[in-house]
Amino acid sequence: MKSALHEPGQSKSRGQAFGRTAIVATVSAVLGATSLLAVPAANAAVPAFPDNVVAFPDRDFVTIEGYQDRIGQVATVEVNRPNVGVVGSAQSLVSAGDVAFEINHPGGVCWGAGTGLNVTPDIRPGDSVSIRFGGDEAGSTLVQDTYVTANSVLDGNTVTVRGHVGAGVNRAQMEQRVIDPALKDTSIGRRDVRAVAGPLTADEGYSSSLEFGVDGPDTFTATYIFDETAAAELVANAGGARAMAWQEEDADANRQGLTIAEFGELGGPGMGGCPNGPLQSGPAGPTNVSAAKVNGELKVNWAPAKAVPGTPAIDGYRVTAVAQTASGNEQVESGVRISNPQASSTTIRGLKTDEEYDVYVTSVSEVGETFPAVHAFTQTDITSPTVTGSPNGGTFSTAQQLTLSASELGSDIYYTTDGSAPVSADMSTDHAVLYTGPIPVAQTSTFTFAAIDPSGNVSDKGEVTFTITNDPVPAAPTFTTAPTAGQGTAEVSWTAPDSGGPDLTILGYSVQAYTADGTPFGAAKEVAGNVTTLVYDGLQGDTAYQFAVKATNENGAGPESAKSAPVTVQGALVSNAGPDQTVARRTAATTVTLDGTGSTTAGATYQWEQVLTGTADPDKVTVTGGTTLKPTFSLPIYRTPMTNNPLTFRLTVTVGGTTKTDEVKVTPVADRVTISLAQWKTGDLRIGGTSSVVGGTITIRAGGPTGRIIGTAPVTAAAAPETGGVYTLRLRNAAAGTTNPGPVWIESTVGGTAGPTAVTNR
The missing domain is CATH 2.60.40 (Immunoglobulin-like)
Known part of the structure; x- marks a missing residue:
């Protein structure tokens, strides 16, 4: 189906529509009152005419136009979300014609085609949609933060369309449009009407305007005044009013990097057979699922599942054994629920030794379970487990704890300290101790260990030796303040611990950064002498870190401190809305000043807005100086239905086409009243x-x-x-x-x- 974006032979004077026809496709996102602001595009550049990547954030659907020098080649399209990664992808052959191919639209391919990422992405403003051929990037479109927010309003011959436009959208490269084929039979003479930035401008059969900020920050209002009532009624009832924005416009008025959001369209699969969206499908299932029956028990193993990017995390697994023998219409089920998402095995006990079972494993997340469940294949367990010790021995100044781990869940680990074997054949020996938890090591010791899995397979014997010198080392330092974020850095300060003795001095400190999942980030940084602060550099911007520190004296390093409070390191562009405030209500209106002075200043523009619960939010205030670093608002005297809930304000900082946001809360403090x-x-x-x-x-x-x-x-x-x-x-x-x-x-x-x-x- 051809688009009404530009009719052949039609003047381009209103909004400079496409220089050629395009397919109408809609990529839908769930767009509510709270939106995502535009973020930096991926490395690929915006395509140049006649090539284009068109994203429609309302039906999760993408059109690839042009690329006629690549006919017959396989293209890969990816939807990339900042701080998440690829949330949707598909491959397709480039065909001849203005439209090279489509994704999630009849006649096109489904998301996941050729890539295995079988989920229809919930495309949102701020995502980038890129195309590549092999390893060569061939263009990218940043999904623009604009969309219609309400049904069209008819008043006589005037139709009003209202919507949202984010701070990162170039308002000079925007258009609002309504399409209805029946308009061809009116004085308009074509199937669509359009409003572009500026005051009322006359066109055939109507006049239109597109204004910004009429209903508050980040809003647009499109107004149409029609020559005849019939046309006005058609437009008001057409549905699917569109907000369009594009990243670049060439000398021939071709719109490149185009987003078209259609009000009221639903996201998800655009045609039969396409995968569900990220919240409509159960989680991805585990792989390599196997089950072995041993002495009336079922030992089940699998490779942990990996959540599809953009979907909820996997919380654990459900493992079920279904008896093959039926009693009437019923079969006995037995199983376990596991809350560890990294689990890879379990044992189902209490089964009949003379019964055969089908075994199924599903992943579990907040949206449900894997469907269909993954059916285990039956095997005989002849694989021996392995056992590892941590720490793996060594020389230490202080007491340690030895942790033993077996590769198979349900394995029993035995150890000895006299050098004898802990396991003989498939039985523990007389001197062996069953491992039940970390083992304190207070003196020089050697541990010998082995494991027996539920199938009776025995691991190889392992051994670790600890030499404990008991030389005094410093105690663990403590953090008294949270780290302070900088651009790619964090300033970390701590309190010096006891040095270990009156004749000992602290020679230095070792500071280790950890990412949010507890993984060490690079090598620890060293601080010489008894200096208790460090500007930790080389960190990744817009990433959260925690820090731990340990002190060293002549005898070695002491224990590591508890981790610091987390801190998010600033990137190249900084939006800092200042600290949260508590403001006492007064008997008269109180002026409150917001403070964004910690934000980027060079070449930056600013936009403050109050984050509201809706248009009727009783705590709405008016921000004065909303494009400055220190705007103000008046905290009014209280009147029902106001609340004393915190007021949230969002600061958007823009440099070039890049934006960053930060929020601050201002909490009113009320007087205390009684009825006595x-x-x-x-x-x-x-x-x-x-x-x-x-x-x-x-x-x-x-x-x-x-x-x-x-x-x-x-x-x-x-x-x-x-x-x-x-x-x-x-x-x-x-x-x-x-x-x-x-x-x-x-x-x-x-x-x-x-x-x-x-x-x-x-």
């Missing part, structure tokens, strides 16, 4: 209590926290020696009513709330 008096008799109602802040106003309500207002009372200073404030509301005669108002609630203009408190009869 609540009495009524006919014609006389009294409500009173206290507040920790003098000068506010108390509102008393009946029927709920947002119910009917009974009245208000000022908070005045309490009489000495009491501190704080007091309030009293007294209503008489008709104002008090003829019935008890029931429970009451109060709210203070300084944010405090209390209730319900029952009103008693006097």
